[in-house]
Amino acid sequence: MNLKLRVWRQAGIDAPGRLVDYRVEGVTEDMSFLETLDLLNESLIMSDDPDGPISFDHDCREGICGQCGVMIDGIAHGPQRATTTCQLHMRHYRDGDTILVEPWRSAAFPVVRDLVVDRGAFDRIIASGGYISVATGSAPEANLTPVPRPVSDESFTAAACIGCGACVAACPNGAAQLFTAAKLTHLNVLPQGQPERYERTRAMVDAMEAEGFGNCTNHGECEAVCPKEIPLGTIAKLNRDYIRASLRAPAKT
């Protein structure tokens, strides 16, 4: 099939951007969205187009690395729920369709080039507390710390977050609550996460606010576009732990 792609082009971080229309021919329905962009890029390289090929982030192409998110026709990661851009297939489109592709837009995620944004803000939130401090050495005996099944499920649901940033991109407030809540809950509900639970919560939420994200007003757009279906209730857990953390005296350092 032949498609029209309308893609955001921006030469650099401070350069003005604009939408440019392209025709892509010979798309098949079992191509992925990224493969369609590859196809377009091949022709852009051959045709010595002044803007050159379109830059976009990608790595695993199997829905686990969180690199590839773009806004497709106004929905983060495109029309299929619980699906990353790389896992979106062209069978959702018909010959002659026009598809609008834009980068994530958030003050905390500056556009670096075309569809590529800098999600370093997420890395800094993780660095502020998204880990547990343990002495490294030989692996402990696996059954030493029993974890009830519902707790491990809760942790695992949150741990599925791939840091793609769709939640921020889709949020009318540009809030990063879902991401931060997922990263917190993943550790905060497990026994291994308890010693640093409240310090972690305080550090990560403060880091989030310092990065210039907005504030959750419970629209639920994040949950709806999240490729890993992190539940909105995870944000309540962030709030609960932050309230508790703020009631405790900060640990002496």
Next chain:
Amino acid sequence: MAVQAPPKAERRVAPWPVSFYGTDVGKKVVMALTGLIGFGYVLAHMLGNLKIYLGESSLNHYGEWLREIGVPALPRGGFLWIGRAVLVVALILHVHAAWSLARTSRAARPSDYTKQDYVVANFASRTMRWGGVIVLLFIVYHLLDLTGGQANPDFVRGDVYGNVVASFERWPVAIFYIVANLALGLHLYHGLWSLFQSLGWSHNRFDPMRRSFAGVFAFVVTAGNISFPLAVMTGIVG
């Protein structure tokens, strides 16, 4: 932990309530708590006003009784004034937090998409801010109309029933009341279930019920409130 404290942590020298309010999550908590106060109030206000259907003396007695609560421990009207003070403080905090959070959120999304399709955000969630402004303006008018009487030419202090009837007999006023209460209903619906989130009340088992809970209470309050102008306009009360 070995990691550097983020810059915001420096603010924590302020006493706890102030520093907590200084954070965005803290402001959300304050919005939830003050919203809860407001909700409790509008519910009680609506229920009390149902006495209008029991007749003039019933409603006016109820108004009188509100002044007598707590007497002699409190002076006459003391309870009412304490209640008013709590409500005013709650309202100011609610509006200030909303304003400040909205400002941060606006700054967090400086440029808009050419196109954005909302997947689940609904009318209630998307009108919280402007709906809130309508409700705020309505509160001011409502106080001038039925509490102070400045906006009601036929106002007689103490004659609650007569004042309500006189007010709603002016149809533009009645329509304004209805519209404002619909806005209040939407605001209550989204606010009521959101406060569970802000206060950290979430459990897989009751999460799906939060919206129904909010829907039922928002509906009850709105239906009750809207019935008053309708009753006057249709002559059921008057």
